[in-house]
Amino acid sequence: MSLASERAMPVPAAAAARPAAAPGLAAQARRQRRLAYWQAAPLALVFLAFFAVPLALTLMVSFWEYNEYEIIPSFTLQNYADVFEGCFSGGDLCTTFRTYLSTLKFCLLAWAFTLGIGFTVAYFVAFHVRSSAMQTVLFLLCTIPFWTSNVIRMIAWIPLLGRNGLVNDGLMALGLTRAPIDGLLYSDFAVVLAFVHLNTVFMIVPIFNSMMRIDRSLLEAARDAGASDWQTLWTVIVPLCKPGIAIGSIFVLTLVMGDFVTVGVMGGQQIASVGKVIQVQMSYLQFPAAAANAVVLLGAVTLVIAGLTRLIDLRREL
Template sequence: MSPAAERAIRLLGAAAVPRAVPGLAAEGWRQRRLAYLQAAPLALVFLVFFVVPLSLTLVVSVWEYNEYEIIPAFTLQNYADIFDGCFSGGDLCTTFRTYLSTLKFCLLAWAFTLGIGFTVAYFVAFHVRSSAIQTVLFLLCTIPFWTSNVIRMIAWIPLLGRNGLVNDALMSLGLTDRPIEGLLYSDFSVVLAFVHLYTVFMIVPIFNSMMRIDPVLIEAARDAGATGWQTLWSVIVPLSKPGIAIGSIFVLTLAMGDFVTVGVMGGQQIASVGKVIQVQMSYLQFPAAAANAVVLLGAVTLVIAGLTRLIDLRREL
């Protein structure tokens, strides 16, 4: 190949390489700066109301304390006290039993809220065609949130108590000879209150996922000969997984840290991690309560990490 031909090829190759346009680079920098400015207020709120309190909790959890004062000296004794006797064999320690009790309530509440939430969301999304009626139904779901959680829980006491309406009705119908003791201040009442409080947190994300399902997919499944259950299991449930995962995160995280519901509906007789932290704070044992809160946060983080590994929410959303 002649030198002239080689020079021509090099010139053509240099011309084919795109060159940065100063105007476009400046415009890209302005867009990135605008994005940062838009995210700054939310980032500031996140920093002030989440990162700073969490950091303070972590710091206090490694401080010493006694009956009279909190001593700002580093120690891991608070964490050692939490797991005292848990790895020596034999029976389960108090911490593990408390976490198992809390996990039991969380799983029961999750199962019931998932069943009710999926059913309600499916009915509203696919059987209610009018948007006005859908709005009315959602308002009905949110009416309980117009009052305090404590008031809503207290409202169950006249119904489930020993002389409550439910026991009176059962005895009037001859279904039982005496009042049923386990309706109130029991595991049943705690799970019932959880379902009452948190079902709406399962309904809304599942409904949002179902509304994004293209009706053409459902029609295609029906045209292919799929039954209603096959369409539900093979089309609707897989496409609703993001909403199910988000609702599950809401319900599990709220139930794991709840101590008011367990205290009111359990008659102060049922142990939970949130209840332990509340009792320690009432006795001014803030470092011990902070250490328990850090451990609870770690457990909740593991649950969320497990759910996000099952479903890639960033990709699905």
């Protein structure tokens, strides 16, 4: 037998082995898919029970009728008509649009301040603190406010910003003012201050996470190319931090848009917001009207998130 024929003999055997191995690979792939489904099942059940079902119930109740005494499970669009009453008739802005504009104002101010503070803190911790132990300590300091409830943290501002608070007393002692400043508490300033205090950490964490993933050799290359610190920050660090900025922005904007406790406590129950409207309707047991407002608010939040995700592809970046 020639050498060429001996080398050719294993080829048919290998070709015959391939069809036999194919069913085994297909069965293994099916087992892996089933295992993945079983692993995702607990989280899917939690998502279904605590998000999808309550959202469906809220949507259903928003179409029910109600009066002063009872809720009637009968389909109606009147709740949504009441939400947008007078909004499309021209003239002055309707109550709903004014309320959303007020809420949007707080959202933009809180977002701008939390972004500036969060980016600065994250930049300092990521690029100027070399020790991982010190980074952990600094992060622990950022989370200290979360050791108490939001209400307690907001109430803590009252003795500072009140008419007879420490800030007014200090300003008058320094001769900067002759009388206490009334606008420090129960005002837009107090609401924005509380929002920044409560939500800045939600901006710090994702931005810091993005900064820690930046390859430091890119910064060295920028310096070697003659870029200044500002040019390196603007052309290298900021573009690579877009996923963290987008995630932090989603956190802050969604939290502020639905908040009613902060607006009520720091605004002295005098400032309107969408969350406050829903809370008042709930307190008067007007559940269908509150559900309709909640659905409209959910739609507005979804539009904001969709706009942010169009600016950057989070799935690709992460």
